[in-house]
Amino acid sequence: MSNNPFGTALVAALLLGCVGCGDGKPQGELPPLHPVRGKALRGGTPLTTGLLRFTPSPETLESRDWLITAEINADGTFEVQSLHSLSQKRGVGAPAGAYRVNVTISGGDQTQGGRILNLTLPSPVTVEAKPNDLSLDFPKGR
Numbered sequence: 520m521s522n523n524p525f526g527t528a529l530v531a532a533l534l535l536g537c538v539g540c541g542d543g544k545p546q547g548e549l550p551p552l553h554p555v556r557g558k559a560l561r562g563g564t565p566l567t568t569g570l571l572r573f574t575p576s577p578e579t580l581e582s583r584d585w586l587i588t589a590e591i592n593a594d595g596t597f598e599v600q601s602l603h604s605l606s607q608k609r610g611v612g613a614p615a616g617a618y619r620v621n622v623t624i625s626g627g628d629q630t631q632g633g634r635i636l637n638l639t640l641p642s643p644v645t646v647e648a649k650p651n652d653l654s655l656d657f658p659k660g661r
Contacts, residue, residue: 552612555589555599555646557653559622561638565595566624571655573599573618576643587613591622617643622657 555573559566573587584604589597602609620643624636638657 549601549603549608549610550614551648552601552610553615553646553648554612554650555653556651557597557655558595559591559597560595560654560656562659563656566591566622566657567593567595569622569624571597571599572621572623573613573644573646574621575614576617576619585614587618613646615646615648617645619643620655622655 559569559571569591571589571591573589575585575587586602586604587599588602589599591597598611599613600609600611601613619639621637621639624638626634626636640655640657644653644655
């Protein structure tokens with residue numbers, strides 16, 4: 520290896536210039552996120568557990584990079600959070616737009632025969648560019 524100070528400086532500059540550029544993660548900021556809170560119901564009765572998933576509608580290649588979820592509290596309330604899977608940036612709320620909403624409810628101990636229930640709202644919901652208070656009433660059945 521040579522002791523060329525120009526070569527060493529060039530290699531160091533290239534390495535420093537590429538820090539974070541080869542990881543495949545997009546740089547930049549999240550789009551504006553708008554607060555989304557509310558209550559999750561099933562047949563008019565508050566759900567006491569479950570995980571809500573908001574999927575952009577219509578789904579696009581870019582929208583598949585988003586994980587927009589909310590955990591349901593014991594009183595049925597929830598607050599949405601967004602995660603961009605490529606950049607790993609996250610925030611409270613969701614981008615404005617239409618979403619299909621699904622809930623996954625675990626019914627008891629899965630090792631003892633408990634079951635998992637997946638329900639989807641029949642119509643998309645809209646997140647507006649303002650604070651959103653949603654009442655999500657999943658149909659009874661199954």
